[in-house]
Amino acid sequence: MAKGKTTAFFCKECGYESAKWLGQCPACKEWNTFVEEPSGKRESGPKRGIGGNGERSAGILMNAKPSRLSDIHLDEQDRMKTGYDELDRVLGGGVVKGSLVLVGGDPGIGKSTLLLQVCRNLAAGRRKVLYISGEESLKQIKLRANRIGEVKGDLLFLCETSLELIEGAIVEEKPDVVIIDSIQTMFREEISSAPGSVSQVRESTNILLQIAKGAGIAIFIVGHVTKEGVVAGPRVLEHMVDTVLYFEGDRSASYRIIRGVKNRFGSTNEIGVFEMVESGLSEVKxxxxxxxxxxxxxxxxxxxxxxxEGTRPMLLEVQALVTPTAFGMPRRTAAGTDYNRVNLLMAVLEKRCHYDLSHFDAYVNITGGLRMNEPALDLAILMAIVSSMKDKAVDPKTIIFGEVGLAGEVRAVSMAQQRVNEAKKLGFHTCVMPEISLEKMGKVEGMRLIGVGNVREAIGKVVG
Incomplete structure (x- = not known):
């Protein structure tokens, strides 16, 4: 009698494999993350590796030799410009050859549109690009391409989900850049589980990683996200790739933010801002x-x-609305910033400045649909709340920043000079900032700098 298919249990967070179901993962310590999937045996075949000369080789690498740093030339890692300064900044200066980049985001946010525009720019710059889609037909891709503008250069398209066929196409075409849209649709015939499962996603990413490092091809893979906002599939997927980019924003709004949460070739604090227009995505300089x-x-x-955000100062408007409550327990709402942080700041206002907020509803909003959690916004949030409570407007040409501690003190923030320079560039003439940051700065021509040491002092100088 033929032997039935065996199954195994995989952790959705880290990819840990177990022969039986476990309540808690021994590797990542998460609860209720194990799922059961078929675990078919892989066909025996030649072992694969990455040759020292940068080419993918078959067979066991008996002659693999280590290299000295002096023998490694960095000119082989030249970066390719995507044609978008915003994206290049997030990537650390451009696309690195042989890198594996994961792009995640909500459905309909613009991931495929952005990557198709990047492909167009790279092809126009005499780069050979292969766009592989497992979700759209060639006609659907052409309709989207017609919307973003004329496509010139060596840009090839392939609709396929089998990794074996995709690998053969990459070896035959030898492109400089490959786009995989999306990793959840790819599958290997040797793995008996369905596409999108933990086993398929992990094995597919491993094959693409070998291709990227072995052949020096930059590969972008698109990943779907869960309702929690993280890339679907095992957490090990993010550990395997070189760069993880998240595309954020509200689909009802026109502006999008691309944020790097992992980058082996640059900073993880940079963001790029784009606007969704009729012809695709446009940079916001x-x-x-x-x-x-x-x-x-x-x-x-x-x-x-x-x-x-990284090295870029960004001015934004903080709005607060404080109204008498009609209920026994006042409402607290925060949009665009951390809800718990707003509650903490209001507690500081009650304890240190003796404001009775227990009979008022408070609503705090960061305009523009963006989400900012930097502590330097603390002082501005407090001044907005006090301004609304007293119904007194703050000078529209005044900018405020500073971190607030539980004792009511205003603490120093990083890069104060860059913040003041950005405010001056946009026509502001007054800046309320931490006193300790002001002591480390010189005078800025055309700007009136006001240093404050605590919240009570700030209220007296800003709201009165």
Missing amino acids: NPSEYMLSGRPEDASGAVVACSM
Whole structure:
């Protein structure tokens, strides 16, 4: 009698494999993450590896030799420009040859559109690009390509989900850049589980990793995200790739943010801002100007703050609305910032400044649909709350930033000079900042700098 298919249990978070179901994963310590999947035996075949000369080789590498640092030439890792300065900044200066980049985001956010535009730019720059789609037909891709503009250069398209056929196409065409859309649709015939399962995603990514490192091909893979906002599949997927980019934003809004959460070739603090227009995605060169557009001039509860995203200062408007509550327990709402942080700051206001907020509802909003959690926004949030409570408008040409501690002190923030320079560039003439940061700065021509040591002092100088 033929032997039936065997099954195994895999952790959805880290990919740990077990012969039986476990309540807690021994590797990542997460609970209720094990799923049962078929575990067919892999066909015996030649072992694969990455040759020292940068080419993919078959057979056991008996002559693999280590190299000295002096023998490694960095000119082999030249970066390819994507044609978008915003994306190049997030990637650390461009696409590195032989890198594996994971792009995640909500459905319909614009991942495929952005990558298709990057392909068009790379092909126009005399790079050979292969776009592989497992979700769209060639006609659907052409309809989207017609919307983003004319495509020139060596840009090839393939609709396929079998990794064996995709591997053969890559070996035959030898492109500089490959796009895989998406990794959850790819499968290997040797793995008996369905596409998108833990086994298939892990094995597919491993094959693409070998191709990228062995042949020096830059590969972008698109990953679907779960309702928690993380890439679907095992957590080991993010550990295997070189760079992880998340595409964020509200589908009902026109602006998108691409954020690097892992990058072996650059900083993980940089963001890129794009706008969804009729012809695709367009770069936003000056996001501060956009964030402040349509700002009310003499409205209470509106304060301009400055947040740092990597090396880029970004001005944004913090709004607060404080109204008497009609219920026994007042409401607290935060949009675009951490809800618990807002509650903490309001507790500081009650304890250190003796404001009775127990009979008021409080709503805090970061305009523009962006989410910012930098501590430097603390002082601006507090000034917006006090401004709304007293119904007194803050000078529209004043910018405020500073971290607030539980004792009510205003603590120093990083890159204060860059924040002040960005405010001056956009026409602001007054800056309220931590006193300790002001002591480390020189005078800025055309800007009135006000240093504050605690929240009570800040309220007296800003709201009165």
